[in-house]
Amino acid sequence: MRSLARLTSASLLVTASALSLTACAGSVSMEPAPHANDPDCAAVTVRLPDAVGELEKRETTAQATGAWGDPASVLLHCGVEPIGPTTMPCFSVNGVDWVRDDSEAPIYRFTTYGRTPAVEVVIDNDHASGSALLDLSPAVSVIEQTSKCLNAEDVTG
Template identity: 55%
Template sequence: MSHRPRRLLTVFAVGAAALLLTACTPTVALDPAAGANNPRCADVIVHLPDTVAGKAKRETNAQATAAWGDPAVVLLRCGVTPIGPTTKPCITVNGIDWVLENNPIDTDLRYITFGRVPATEIVIAHGKGGVTDASVLPDLADAISFIPQKKQQKCLSTADVTSPTVTPTPLPSSK
């Protein structure tokens, strides 16, 4: 057998193996957000990392979405409706403000960016086989930063908010 047919056979075998391996990891089915066609979401999606919390990026079937892990333990959707002021927990990680939308003891945590239009939502699976938000949020910060933060919309802590000063009302004096 000459070298050329052997080389073609090798290339074919490698290509077939790659196809079989990708067939083992099905596409993650997600619904696109209402604002998924926003050009700023395209900026986010093209800058997403290949790994998040040590989990490999997966292919998704919807515009402006991403997923990591097999099974998927981190889901992302860009173009969700921004949220307004809230009393829900808000944290800042690497310059990105995130609002925790559900109970922190839930097995899946849902975060939405705060002060960015369009907003980005992530769902993080915790527990057995899951990952922590502390390992996910920093990995996404660079990509999310392509949507600018509105100047007047930032996470605030109770220390940032001043309560009105109460001026005592003088009591009437008896003369």
């Protein structure tokens, strides 16, 4: 009986320790995007990877969002307003067109092009690897792309 009590105590101690360690990071406080309740965002959310590069996924406080790293260095919002033609750089990653806003470098904001609802990914380049869009594009690709983005070189030849 005494060894059962020790085993139970040890088991509870290990469980409590594990819970306290996982609770250290806590949830990432985020606001939902205007169209976060779009069913396509639910399809994206359930496909988000457990890790982006070396950064582990964290719980978030808002619908259709994702966060990776501690501190959170990659943030995703599904349901943002689609962007129209722009002079910002555009490129494709695994079949998903992304427009890059580097006005706050080393924080980069990437928004899908030609998909409604749009998905926005904010990456702190000081703490995240360059593979974030590679890791996230498969989940985002479930939203149908209706138009392609073009760079200046595409238009001018």
